[in-house]
Amino acid sequence: xxxxxxxxxxxxxxxxxxxxxxxxxxxxxxxxxxxxxxxxxxxxxxxxxxxxxxxxxxxxxxxxxxxxxxxxxxxxxxxxxxxxxxxxxxxxxxxxxxxxxxxxxxxxxxxxxxxxxxxxxxxxxxxxxxxxxxxxxxxxxxxxxxxxxxxxxxxxxxxxxxxxxxxxxxxxxxxxxxxxxxxxxxxxxxxxxxxxxxxxxxxxxxxxxxxxxxxxxxxxxxxxxxxxxxxxxxxxxxxxxxxxxxxxxxxxxxxxxxxxxxxxxxxxxxxxxxxxxxxxxxxxxxxxxxxxxxxxxxxxxxxxxxxxxx
Amino acid sequence: xxxxxxxxxxxxxxxxxxxxxxxxxxxxxxxxxxxxxxxxxxxxxxxxxxxxxxxxxxxxxxxxxxxxxxxxxxxxxxxxxxxxxxxxxxxxxxxxxxxxxxxxxxxxxxxxxxxxxxxxxxxxxxxxxxxxxxxxxxxxxxxxxxxxxxxxxxxxxxxxxxxxxxxxxxxxxxxxxxxxxxxxxxxxxxxxxxxxxxxxxxxxxxxxxxxxxxxxxxxxxxxxxxxxxxxxxxxxxxxxxxxxxxxxxxxxxxxxxxxxxxxxxxxxxxxxxxxxxxxxxxxxxxxxxxxxxxxxxxxxxxxxxxxxxxxxxxxxxxxxxxxxxxxxxxxxxxxxxxxxxxxxxxxxxxxxxxxxxx
Numbered sequence: 001x002x003x004x005x006x007x008x009x010x011x012x013x014x015x016x017x018x019x020x021x022x023x024x025x026x027x028x029x030x031x032x033x034x035x036x037x038x039x040x041x042x043x044x045x046x047x048x049x050x051x052x053x054x055x056x057x058x059x060x061x062x063x064x065x066x067x068x069x070x071x072x073x074x075x076x077x078x079x080x081x082x083x084x085x086x087x088x089x090x091x092x093x094x095x096x097x098x099x100x101x102x103x104x105x106x107x108x109x110x111x112x113x114x115x116x117x118x119x120x121x122x123x124x125x126x127x128x129x130x131x132x133x134x135x136x137x138x139x140x141x142x143x144x145x146x147x148x149x150x151x152x153x154x155x156x157x158x159x160x161x162x163x164x165x166x167x168x169x170x171x172x173x174x175x176x177x178x179x180x181x182x183x184x185x186x187x188x189x190x191x192x193x194x195x196x197x198x199x200x201x202x203x204x205x206x207x208x209x210x211x212x213x214x215x216x217x218x219x220x221x222x223x224x225x226x227x228x229x230x231x232x233x234x235x236x237x238x239x240x241x242x243x244x245x246x247x248x249x250x251x252x253x254x255x256x257x258x259x260x261x262x263x264x265x266x267x268x269x270x271x272x273x274x275x276x277x278x279x280x281x282x283x284x285x286x287x288x289x290x291x292x293x294x295x296x297x298x299x300x301x302x303x304x305x306x307x308x309x310x
Numbered sequence: 311x312x313x314x315x316x317x318x319x320x321x322x323x324x325x326x327x328x329x330x331x332x333x334x335x336x337x338x339x340x341x342x343x344x345x346x347x348x349x350x351x352x353x354x355x356x357x358x359x360x361x362x363x364x365x366x367x368x369x370x371x372x373x374x375x376x377x378x379x380x381x382x383x384x385x386x387x388x389x390x391x392x393x394x395x396x397x398x399x400x401x402x403x404x405x406x407x408x409x410x411x412x413x414x415x416x417x418x419x420x421x422x423x424x425x426x427x428x429x430x431x432x433x434x435x436x437x438x439x440x441x442x443x444x445x446x447x448x449x450x451x452x453x454x455x456x457x458x459x460x461x462x463x464x465x466x467x468x469x470x471x472x473x474x475x476x477x478x479x480x481x482x483x484x485x486x487x488x489x490x491x492x493x494x495x496x497x498x499x500x501x502x503x504x505x506x507x508x509x510x511x512x513x514x515x516x517x518x519x520x521x522x523x524x525x526x527x528x529x530x531x532x533x534x535x536x537x538x539x540x541x542x543x544x545x546x547x548x549x550x551x552x553x554x555x556x557x558x559x560x561x562x563x564x565x566x567x568x569x570x571x572x573x574x575x576x577x578x579x580x581x582x583x584x585x586x587x588x589x590x591x592x593x594x595x596x597x598x599x600x601x602x603x604x605x606x607x608x609x610x611x612x613x614x615x616x617x618x619x620x621x622x623x624x625x626x627x628x629x630x631x632x633x634x635x636x637x638x639x640x641x642x643x644x645x646x647x648x649x650x651x652x653x654x655x656x657x658x659x660x661x662x663x664x665x666x667x668x
Contacts, residue, residue: 218346220345221505259516262514263494269497
């Protein structure tokens with residue numbers, strides 16, 4: 001065993017890249033759940049984003065257009081879920097699961113002729129002087145633009161939820177849709193927007209996977225990342241700042257266990273792989289343990305169907 | 311028309327099976343895949359084999375495949391479904407389908423099963439595998455010559471004999487040409503997860519490996535290598551030629567097509583028997599993909615020579631003296647490994663510093 005062969009700097013850099021897809025998807029789902037909707041279709045929206053972003057990037061030669069198109073397509077498929085659950089009152093859990101399976105199948109179909117192609121390169125930014133600083137240079141200034149975007153988005157969502165009127169309305173809809181409706185807020189419309197935002201974020205996360213992290217298109221390439229994003233939202237107790245911690249913990253454990261193995265540490269990878277899930281369960285137990293911790297709880301209307309009687 | 315031929319072929323099958331009612335039916339051949347045919351690796355080659363059956367035997371057969379079948383009770387359901395819907399020959403193309411194949415085979419004695427890389431057989435279950443380790447020896451030879459950091463990274467899937475054998479074979483061949491060489495092994499615990507495979511490649515590169523070998527099914531490690539300067543790797547299971555000439559400098563190709571066609575033909579002829587097939591470079595089940603210009607000419611020549619000698623049987627990939635990792639003697643000077651030991655190999659050879667997870 002030679003742990004000195006693991007460089008903390010490169011570990012952090014690769015951890016951030018590995019975590020960004022699940023962070024983006026988790027942030028989107030966080031907004032969706034804050035509005036009181038449980039969309040289990042994250043995996044399906046992600047893979048649609050991955051394949052559509054990839055196709056757009058390969059066709060146009062621009063990774064930026066790839067990201068944009070991935071987000072648009074993620075939002076577009078989420079609208080299937082939105083219409084079914086918000087207007088046709090379908091069960092959210094079943095519809096979400098259906099969206100995942102639909103997304104996986106549709107993505108395989110769309111991506112059929114795109115396997116084995118290399119996408120245009122999306123390079124890391126390089127700021128003269130700053131990026132060349134030891135340690136700090138690579139950790140702070142040496143990433144690709146999407147990583148900075150994901151961090152900025154986290155901050156923006158935190159600001160929106162806690163400091164703006166719009167955020168308050170969104171949370172009100174999620175806590176009690178009947179009360180929000182009585183106050184005159186358009187519950188359905190707000191939820192539609194939240195679901196579209198969630199779809200766009202999941203699509204963006206998928207596009208990051210197929211354009212930067214892997215970068216190629218392969219069927220089923222999300223390999224459960226969408227489900228991890230769902231777990232992160234719970235782990236984060238619906239707070240954006242904690243979603244970063246959750247995403248970096250989940251992503252970090254994967255990267256760390258591979259690095260430890262490469263360094264020759266004889267610990268079963270199974271133990272490390274299960275730690276994020278154990279942490280999620282512990283968070284759930286803490287939440288349930290005490291009434292005073294109610295602020296940690298899920299939005300009260302989460303997963304409930306809203307039917308405007310008047 | 312081919313009607314007469316079909317009738318004759320069908321009748322030949324029918325005599326051995328259930329009677330004239332089947333005489334007009336095509337032979338239905340089923341495949342279960344661990345990943346998608348679009349993985350450009352392991353499953354891709356099995357699907358090429360399936361297509362070869364269609365090409366060679368045309369309208370005498372009808373093939374079906376189910377992709378992304380987990381190595382769990384799910385696979386039993388899929389195979390049962392296939393057997394119930396009239397498939398007479400079923401190819402199960404991943405190691406851990408093994409016990410499930412045996413279970414389903416017991417229930418359907420009339421259906422023939424072909425299990426890839428396994429070792430359990432029955433009257434209606436054959437096994438087949440390729441001597442991937444011969445290919446591993448050739449790329450190990452190239453890797454030993456090419457590494458500048460003397461560190462070779464190996465992305466392994468599950469600790470099963472097939473994978474361990476590959477690591478040992480590659481190590482011995484690399485060590486033979488470069489005594490300084492070290493192996494770093496990462497177990498991904500998956501056959502197909504592009505994100506994780508890319509992370510594994512990245513972890514190995516960060517820790518100084520400049521040659522990466524993989525025993526997982528996707529091309530993600532290739533994409534990861536491409537992002538770094540001066541890293542080379544080898545196509546696994548399939549040629550992965552889209553990454554040539556760099557980082558992919560050569561490859562191990564599994565060519566299942568001739569075997570699949572032969573076995574299906576045997577079904578049509580009514581001559582199918584339970585067998586155990588283990589073919590290598592000689593029979594063409596293992597092919598070495600084109601070696602690119604990135605490899606120096608003399609290394610290309612010596613690697614080709616090694617491949618030729620492995621094919622002719624002049625050289626065996628496991629030739630003594632070889633000790634096990636713990637230092638105990640395994641093969642004496644000049645002794646070669648027998649197939650039984652190789653098939654169940656669960657130990658590293660001396661010199662590999664990692665441990666096999668259990």
